[in-house]
Amino acid sequence: MQRELFEPKIVGFFCNWCSYRAADGAGTARMKHSPNVRVIRLMCSGRVDPCFVLKALARGADGVLIAGCHPGECHYIEQNYKTIRRYTLLKHLLHQLGISERRVRLVWASAAEAAHLTEAIDEMVEEIRTLGPLNWSANLAEDSGHLDAVERILLEHQQALEVSR
Amino acid sequence: MVNVVIDGKRIAAEEGLTVLEAARRAGIHIPTLCHHESLAPYGACRFCIVEVTQRGKTRLMTSCTLPVSQGQEIQTATEKVMRIRRMLAELMLARCPASRTVRAIAADVGVKKSRFRALSDAVCQACGACERRRNGLSTIVGEAGCILCGMCVRLCDDVLKIGALAFEGRGANRQVTTPFREMTEVCMVCGACSSICPTHAIEHHRIRPREPQPIPSEFEEGLTSRKPIYVPFPQAVPNVPVIDPVHCTHFKTGGCNVCEDNCEVQAINHAMQDEIREIEVGNIILATGWDLFDCRRIPQYGYGRLPNVFTSLEFERMCNASGPTGGRIVLRDGVTEPKSVCIVHCVGSRDAHYNQYCSSICCMLSLKLGHLVMEKTQAKVYACYIDMRPNKKDYEEFYQRLLEEGMLFVRGKVAEVTDVARFPHEEGKLIVQVEDTLLGKQRRIPVDMVVLMGALEPRHDAREIGLKAGISCGAAGWFIERHPKLDPVATMTDGVFIAGACQGPKDIPDSVAQGAAAAARVQGLITKGTVMIEPVVATVDEQRCSGCRICNNLCPFNAIAFVADDAVSRINAVLCKGCGTCVAACPAGAIAGSHFANEQVEAEIEGLLWDAHGNGSWAEGEELAPAGVPNNEL
Numbered sequence: 001m002q003r004e005l006f007e008p009k010i011v012g013f014f015c016n017w018c019s020y021r022a023a024d025g026a027g028t029a030r031m032k033h034s035p036n037v038r039v040i041r042l043m044c045s046g047r048v049d050p051c052f053v054l055k056a057l058a059r060g061a062d063g064v065l066i067a068g069c070h071p072g073e074c075h076y077i078e079q080n081y082k083t084i085r086r087y088t089l090l091k092h093l094l095h096q097l098g099i100s101e102r103r104v105r106l107v108w109a110s111a112a113e114a115a116h117l118t119e120a121i122d123e124m125v126e127e128i129r130t131l132g133p134l135n136w137s138a139n140l141a142e143d144s145g146h147l148d149a150v151e152r153i154l155l156e157h158q159q160a161l162e163v164s165r
Numbered sequence: 166m167v168n169v170v171i172d173g174k175r176i177a178a179e180e181g182l183t184v185l186e187a188a189r190r191a192g193i194h195i196p197t198l199c200h201h202e203s204l205a206p207y208g209a210c211r212f213c214i215v216e217v218t219q220r221g222k223t224r225l226m227t228s229c230t231l232p233v234s235q236g237q238e239i240q241t242a243t244e245k246v247m248r249i250r251r252m253l254a255e256l257m258l259a260r261c262p263a264s265r266t267v268r269a270i271a272a273d274v275g276v277k278k279s280r281f282r283a284l285s286d287a288v289c290q291a292c293g294a295c296e297r298r299r300n301g302l303s304t305i306v307g308e309a310g311c312i313l314c315g316m317c318v319r320l321c322d323d324v325l326k327i328g329a330l331a332f333e334g335r336g337a338n339r340q341v342t343t344p345f346r347e348m349t350e351v352c353m354v355c356g357a358c359s360s361i362c363p364t365h366a367i368e369h370h371r372i373r374p375r376e377p378q379p380i381p382s383e384f385e386e387g388l389t390s391r392k393p394i395y396v397p398f399p400q401a402v403p404n405v406p407v408i409d410p411v412h413c414t415h416f417k418t419g420g421c422n423v424c425e426d427n428c429e430v431q432a433i434n435h436a437m438q439d440e441i442r443e444i445e446v447g448n449i450i451l452a453t454g455w456d457l458f459d460c461r462r463i464p465q466y467g468y469g470r471l472p473n474v475f476t477s478l479e480f481e482r483m484c485n486a487s488g489p490t491g492g493r494i495v496l497r498d499g500v501t502e503p504k505s506v507c508i509v510h511c512v513g514s515r516d517a518h519y520n521q522y523c524s525s526i527c528c529m530l531s532l533k534l535g536h537l538v539m540e541k542t543q544a545k546v547y548a549c550y551i552d553m554r555p556n557k558k559d560y561e562e563f564y565q566r567l568l569e570e571g572m573l574f575v576r577g578k579v580a581e582v583t584d585v586a587r588f589p590h591e592e593g594k595l596i597v598q599v600e601d602t603l604l605g606k607q608r609r610i611p612v613d614m615v616v617l618m619g620a621l622e623p624r625h626d627a628r629e630i631g632l633k634a635g636i637s638c639g640a641a642g643w644f645i646e647r648h649p650k651l652d653p654v655a656t657m658t659d660g661v662f663i664a665g666a667c668q669g670p671k672d673i674p675d676s677v678a679q680g681a682a683a684a685a686r687v688q689g690l691i692t693k694g695t696v697m698i699e700p701v702v703a704t705v706d707e708q709r710c711s712g713c714r715i716c717n718n719l720c721p722f723n724a725i726a727f728v729a730d731d732a733v734s735r736i737n738a739v740l741c742k743g744c745g746t747c748v749a750a751c752p753a754g755a756i757a758g759s760h761f762a763n764e765q766v767e768a769e770i771e772g773l774l775w776d777a778h779g780n781g782s783w784a785e786g787e788e789l790a791p792a793g794v795p796n797n798e799l
Binding site: 009011017038040042043044046047048049051052055056059060061072073075076077078079082086110111112113 | 638640658766769771773777
């Protein structure tokens with residue numbers, strides 16, 4: 001039986017000014033890259049609500065790529081710093097859910113860095129390919145045995161927080 | 166006001182003036198040798214002697230040191246005075262026969278020859294006493310002979326406040342010398358003493374072993390020097406001199422106010438400080454230009470090492486009639502005309518090691534320079550190019566004309582410029598090693614002069630300036646335009662425009678066009694009276710807002726304000742730029758971001774993942790990820 005290569009589905013949240021234009025630039029320059037990232041354009045990476053990321057994963061995405069302007073170069077001055085804050089907290093949440101944090105990546109790419117963005121996309125696609133499909137509904141549904149393991153992690157996490165307080 | 170009579174003329178002179186100053190202001194001529202407006206009068210040369218009659222007594226006095234006083238009667242050219250002056254002239258001529266200043270003053274008083282023997286005469290050197298005295302005592306004076314006028318001392322000591330020179334000794338042993346008659350570090354090698362010395366007697370190497378270091382003129386690309394006070398270039402706006410505080414002696418020693426003292430309109434103020442002004446504007450145009458590629462980065466072309474390798478800008482200044490050579494094309498020695506010139510294209514452009522891009526103007530510039538060389542000299546002109554890019558109106562025709570006029574074009578990228586000759590005919594020349602790709606041969610072309618067409622590069626501080634104005638630079642460092650084809654002068658930031666080479670290498674007509682375009686855009690914005698804003702704004706649903714104020718500090722444009730009376734936050738739609746950060750942050754979901762609302766984004770997510778509802782893409786029949794995943798990680 002022929003084993004097809006697993007093609008990850010990655011949802012990308014790109015900011016309008018830098019990273020979306022970088023992606024556009026990659027297209028204009030006919031750069032070749034893996035087609036697995038499905039892009040949603042937002043005005044700023046600061047618009048990315050962590051719920052969007054979770055929604056994408058729950059809907060069947062294997063990974064999420066958030067891309068924005070370099071810190072210090074945000075079109076709205078400093079909103080990408082807020083993205084960093086939210087992303088950091090989101091990683092904690094993912095860990096609690098038992099989802100590898102390598103599935104949600106934050107990348108900075110300026111409008112001229114089409115090549116850099118293309119490389120980041122290719123890298124991420126390969127990484128998710130190695131990780132395999134997320135299968136949210138199968139693994140994180142209420143009646144899967146997986147939840148016990150997750151609850152254990154949750155308890156560990158709580159205890160860790162108590163100790164450090 | 167004091168009333169005096171000079172040569173029979175009644176003159177009312179201000180109190181405090183000297184007789185010399187009063188006479189000169191009245192148009193009466195009195196010769197002087199050791200007088201200078203910037204120096205305190207000294208009375209050393211005695212040429213300005215006049216006969217002064219006051220209260221019945223007549224005396225001979227130096228007019229440069231004598232203040233005017235009521236009732237003086239002065240005669241500036243009596244027989245007695247003239248005899249004295251003539252004797253002085255003869256003595257000076259004997260001492261310094263070569264000095265133009267001394268000969269001029271001698272001629273002024275009617276002396277053509279001196280009855281005294283010159284110091285340099287063979288007869289005089291017979292006993293050697295003068296020679297010994299001259300060599301032993303005088304440490305700084307050369308062959309030309311010092312007349313002890315003291316101008317250098319007064320200048321260095323009193324005016325410039327450096328103090329490297331002073332008088333020493335009395336009578337026949339009097340001389341101008343340095344502290345302890347030794348070479349001194351006090352001397353700043355400014356050259357003021359030698360420039361004021363009327364007999365050119367001062368030899369710098371006896372004062373300090375260091376040569377005066379000229380300040381290279383920035384505008385003339387270092388081909389000539391400038392003073393610390395200078396007009397930057399003929400077309401400077403405003404067209405007034407500026408003072409360079411790094412080199413100006415006043416800032417180093419506290420002395421030397423020569424420029425300020427001599428300015429007739431009191432326009433100079435050394436104590437001026439930088440003024441930082443804050444101006445509120447609605448639009449900014451960045452037209453910050455370009456920097457020339459540093460040709461020393463390509464050592465095999467020899468710039469900076471081989472004297473007769475020039476950059477395009479240096480050559481431009483040389484060809485210019487207002488430049489350092491007056492438009493003459495000469496080698497670095499300033500004298501020799503080259504018999505052959507080679508122009509090297511694409512130095513630092515179209516090069517994987519330096520800049521990938523084409524600098525756009527150099528092909529035409531090199532054709533222009535080549536044509537100028539052929540016009541001004543008889544030199545043979547070579548141009549080594551990769552591609553010829555005369556790409557505008559009449560440019561190709563100019564290239565054809567040059568081909569007909571006999572300019573020699575070699576298609577090949579120059580490998581090396583060297584002075585190491587391999588054959589006798591290459592001795593003393595610069596050899597350009599290039600592969601002539603049309604002939605399929607390596608060529609060694611011996612020339613006298615090489616001109617490098619350096620690349621245009623973004624300004625070294627372009628990124629910094631861009632960030633301050635809120636725009637960014639592309640990969641090559643040029644400012645990013647809003648759209649490369651459809652909007653080349655606007656940027657992503659409203660109200661900030663770019664024009665000229667800072668947007669990308671271009672020639673003068675294009676720069677002018679972009680400048681006009683940017684100005685017109687700004688003009689349009691200003692005169693319209695209304696501003697179009699993006700429809701992407703956020704609004705607060707005041708029913709849902711709990712007044713937690715988390716959103717207040719998130720807005721860099723201060724668009725969100727907390728309205729205490731209503732205990733809700735409210736967004737100013739004009740200030741809001743629509744980034745959506747507050748929308749994502751609101752814990753109650755009370756802020757709606759138009760056009761990028763939560764529902765819209767979620768719908769997009771669902772749409773994008775239409776084919777991925779929970780199932781993986783392993784091949785059919787394969788078990789999906791087993792339960793109890795190791796590491797508890799998915």
